Amino acid sequence: MALSRKLGVFLVVIGGLLLGIYLVPTVYGTAMAHLALWQFRSENVAHRGWDSARIRAYQRTLSVSFAAPEAVLRVPKVGIEVPVLEGVSDLTLNRGVGHVPGTAMPGEVGNVAITGHRDGFFRGLKDVVPGDLIEVQRPERLGGSRTDHYVVRTTKVVFPSDTSVLNKTADSTLTLITCFPFYFVGSAPQRFIVQASLLSTTERAVQIN
Known part of the structure; x- marks a missing residue:
C-alpha cells in the first residue's frame, strides 16, 4: 500500500511538472504576444485601430529590405x-x-x-x-x-x-x-x-x- 501511495504521489508530481512545462511557455507566449500588440499600438495613436493580423503582417516585413x-x-x-x-x-x-x-x-x-x-x-x-x-x-x-x-x-x-x-x-x-x-x-x-x-x-x- 505504501508503495502504491508513493507511486501515486510520484505520478501526480510528474503530471504537475509536465503540465507546468506545457502551460508556462504557452501562457508566457500568449502574454508576450498581447504585450507586443499593446506596445505596437501605444507607439503611435494611429496604430490603435489596426487589425491584429495587419500588425503581425507589418512586423514580418521588418526583416525585409526595401x-x-x-x-x-x-x-x-x-x-x-x-x-x-x-x-x-x-x-x-x-x-x-x-x-x-x-x-x-x-x-x-x-x-x-x-x-x-x-x-x-x-x-x-x-x-x-x-x-x-x-x-x-x-x-x-x-x-x-x-x-x-x-x-x-x-x-x-x-x-x-x-x-x-x-x-x-x-x-x-x-x-x-x-x-x-x-x-x-x-x-x-x-x-x-x-x-x-x-x-x-x-x-x-x-x-x-
Whole structure:
C-alpha cells in the first residue's frame, strides 16, 4: 500500500511538472504576444485601430529590405505618418503605403495616387473630411527635402471598377485610396477615395494664419 501511495504521489508530481512545462511557455507566449500588440499600438495613436493580423503582417516585413521611400505621407489630424513605397504588392502595403505605378510621382504635376490598407496605415482616413491638410515630404535631388501641402477637396466611395480616380489631371492632385467599408469582414467591396489639391505658397500662408 505504501508503495502504491508513493507511486501515486510520484505520478501526480510528474503530471504537475509536465503540465507546468506545457502551460508556462504557452501562457508566457500568449502574454508576450498581447504585450507586443499593446506596445505596437501605444507607439503611435494611429496604430490603435489596426487589425491584429495587419500588425503581425507589418512586423514580418521588418526583416525585409526595401528601396528608399519616395516620400513620407502625413495627415496630422488623424495621426497618419507613413513611408510611401513604390508599387502595390501585399509586401509593400504591409510595410507602408504604395505609390500606384503609372500615376504622377510625388512632386510632379498631375495625379499622384497612393493606396494603403483600411485596417492598417490608412485606417485613419475614415475620419478625414474636406478642408483637412495632408503633407507629402519628399527628397530633393541636391539633398534635403521639400514638403508639399495639400487640402482635401472631396471624399467619396466608388466600386473597384471605377478607375476614373486614377485619371491624369492638369493640376497637382493627391489621391488616397483604401478599401471600404473600413470594418467590413472579408474582402471589402468598395473603395474609399480622398482627393486633395496642392496648396500654393500663398494659400498655405492663409491656412496657417
